Amino acid sequence: MRIQIIAAALAALLTVSMEAQAKLNVFACEPEWKSLAETLGGEQVKVTSATTAFQDPHHIEARPSLIAKTRRADVLICTGSELEIGWLPLLLRQSGNGSVQEGQPGYFMASEQVSRIEVPQQMDRSMGDIHAGGNPHVHLDPHRLLTIAQAFSARLQALDPDHMDDYQGRLENFEARWLTAIESWEKQAVALKGKKVVVHHKNWSYLLNWLGVEAVADLEPKPGIPPTSSHLVSLLQVTKAEQPEAILVAAYQDDKGARWLADKSGVPLVRLPFTVGGNEDAGDLTSLYENTLSLLLSAVNGS
């Protein structure tokens, strides 16, 4: 009897792992890469995301469930540039999965496919949580995103050559849609050019550079250091002098500091999705950009 139960359990385990092997298992570190992998991989891939839009990708725990997922992954798609340094190296070491280790074809770091801005000239911890490789939050620049999509599709094609044509077809479809979308977004974004905003962490830099919007203040006194009351007070003066259009907060961020500043200065607080799933409208990459733009535009038009 006992042997039968064990045999049944083993059989169940095997079926689970066999089924998984039919598709390419993609482990995405953040929701934006999950969405990209789904778009480019279609029915050939099974994608899981390590984080949600309500989690700070800098700080999550290397949970047991994530070790199990890393163990079964055929390819990782993560931001890189040290964004996940607090947990990804640990997942890799504990997973015992040879195909997703650094340097393997199954290891894909999105931000390392494109140039990065804000590369520090000097590294010192007193400067806060800075990344030697530059600002890793590249996914809100649509041009960089396209380059990343091309590189990731090439990776999928190399890993799963049987479906090369499928991947290529999806990429071409995506490129066409994306380029049209960029054109229309850039037309809308003309209204945002030269406007000023207050940010909470440097995770908007690529978006703001693309849109030509200037960040006049940061709620964090140093990258990664939560807002302090003295810093907020000093921001109040900057805000009054610079007259920004909005205070930007990501879905995963605590808005206590931002709310205080918004109340005192009258500048509206705008909670942006930051990534796919950050609000109800941002269901995929395209709607993430559309929603972000429309929220920014309505903030500018409202004031």
Added chain:
Amino acid sequence: MKLDRFLTGSLLSGGLLLSSYGFAGEQIMVDKAEYEQLKAAVKLLMEESKTSKQAVQDAQQAASEAAASAQAASKEAERVAERGRAAPKKVASTGGRISGNEFNPAISLILDGRYTDIDNSDLELPGFQLGGEAGLPDNGFTTGHNELVISANIDDKFYGALTAAIVYDEGETEFELEEAYIETLGLGHGLTLKGGRFFSGIGYLNSIHDHAHDFADRPLVYDALFGGHLMETGLQARWVAPTDFYLSFGAEVTSGSEFPGGENDNNNGLGFFVKTGGDINESSSWQLGASYYTTDFDVREAGGHSHGHGDDEADNELLDGDVDIAGIDFVYKWAPNGNPKQTNFKFQAEYFVRDEKGHAEFTEGLNSAEADYDGEQEGFYAQAIYQFMPAWRVGVRYDHLEADNRFINFVDNGIDLDEFLEESGLGTVDDPNRTSVMLDYTPSHFSRIRLQYSEFDNGLDDTEDMITLQYIMSLGSHGAHSY
């Protein structure tokens, strides 16, 4: 530069060769023509060296020009990027400079200092022979466990790490090797092998270094049963099952000579552990583990780091010993939406039971006593930590130990049973227990200041209070902490 040195070197050795020819003159006559020939050859070599030097200088010039233009190019790329156009595949580096520093391993230094208010810093746990690093901090200002951690991927196949503790104690600086191991990276199929000296994978807290613990001291059960941590030298194999939920198995073959083991000839240490865990929902996750460790030994010397003991010539040994330890551990973590930045909560508990047998011998000067000993000791701790706002955490922990030791064939050679029981540490009184509360402040990932209060009843004397103010700071790269 290298070429330069090489040429000088070959010239020098050529010269030496010549002079040795000269001094060996009695056997080998160097005629004038040959000498002239050699002289010409040397001259030629020197000319060549000059032109090579020039070439090297030219190359250096060209390299620095290239580096400068690469720097300019990367700046340009950045400018382009800032205009919002993605420059594909252009890493913003500082040009083609090759620097060995890029390959330096990650180095981190952990500084630990404390002020402790304690009346008696001799740790005594009746029923438990102490070993390893079990102990209490000294009264007053002390530097704790300063740790140096060096780690890196060695190549695409191996990872390596070394952790050494630098401890200043009673006027002496000790350098203790805690871990020095290599581990496979790309073995695949969920398999990882580790070799060297490492903290055993048993339990939850055993493999986590003290600086990452949530209290200023280790749980009593770790001090009592493992002498702090079960440290091992040997091999470990781990396998993660290809299942949807987390399931991993580990086995260790080790020297088995560290406390609670002892001297043995056959690498008798054997450890096994299994861990499973998962997410309950987006906000909460858990891990459950079970472990087993066994070793047997010829001799185990008892008595750990106990500070400030009188220097009596006592000898406290366990001969022909056999130790088995089994344990379970559980961790539960919660953070709203899985985002621990604002608030989070953690509960953890571990229980271990140790069964040990052996021939206990206690000798003091000319007097001694001995007995066959069979003990069953167990202990647990449970703790809860709550981060109520960014950077601030509170925690509470309860520790409990229990020992049931039996003796037969007692022999009194000048030491009676009562004295033997007390001096050997094997006699049981009441169950030791301790309650601790702590508050810590963590302004960044790299610094922490902690205040802790403990009320410790070792089952023997009166209850003892301990207040600790501690800092733990981490310099340099700071590796990820495990779940």
